[in-house]
Amino acid sequence: MANKSNIELDNVLASSLKNARIRKQYSQDEIAKRVGISRPKYQRIESCMMNSVDDNLLRKLADVLEVDYTSLVNDRMMYKTTFNITKEMRLELLHLKDSKGFNTISETIKYCIDYTLNENSKSNVSTEIMIDVREAIVNTFIQEMDKLSHAHEMDVLILQYLDDKYGTNSNELRTDIEQYLANIKHSKK
Secondary structure (H helix, E strand, O other), X not given: OOOOOEEEOOHHHHHHHHHHHHHHOOOHHHHHHHHOOXXXXXXXXXXXXXXXXXXHHHHHHHHHHOOOHHHHHHHHHXXXXXXXXXXXXXXXXXXXXXXXOOOOHHHHHHHHHHHHHHHHHOOOXXXXXXXXXXXXXXXXXXXXXXXXXXXXXXHHHHHHHHHHHHOOOHHHHHHHHHHHHHHHHHHHO
């Protein structure tokens, strides 16, 4: 019996398959038939509802979708090197933002990206690799900003829920919390 090799399925790989299918203007049913699986199984792959995909199946999908298998797997690995903005990193970014005179964290992160890439480009790294690295970093940045935006939306919804359910006044709460945080910041100085 042949040993099956599985490739971890994550959102990046699932999105790459979905985007390639859409570019080719195929339905999920058409793709499933072409690679010999059921439409629900392909839908689970594209929706990232499975932990892994059989390597042979992934190769068939790459062939049908006319995408390079190696690029498909390597892109996924490059994006897996994304980072989460930790509390310490956020504090360092805030310090850099203030010291460089940037208006926002976004501007500060863009500065860091450009600085890093310009320093790396002084070495003997190919332009193609630098473009790939820039794309990976920018995608990471976008993903992190999306997470922050989603968290902010959730905070707003929670405050609205508290207002509706318990009759609280979220504007007063927000003002109280901002004052409390300002007092803490002031006391640390």
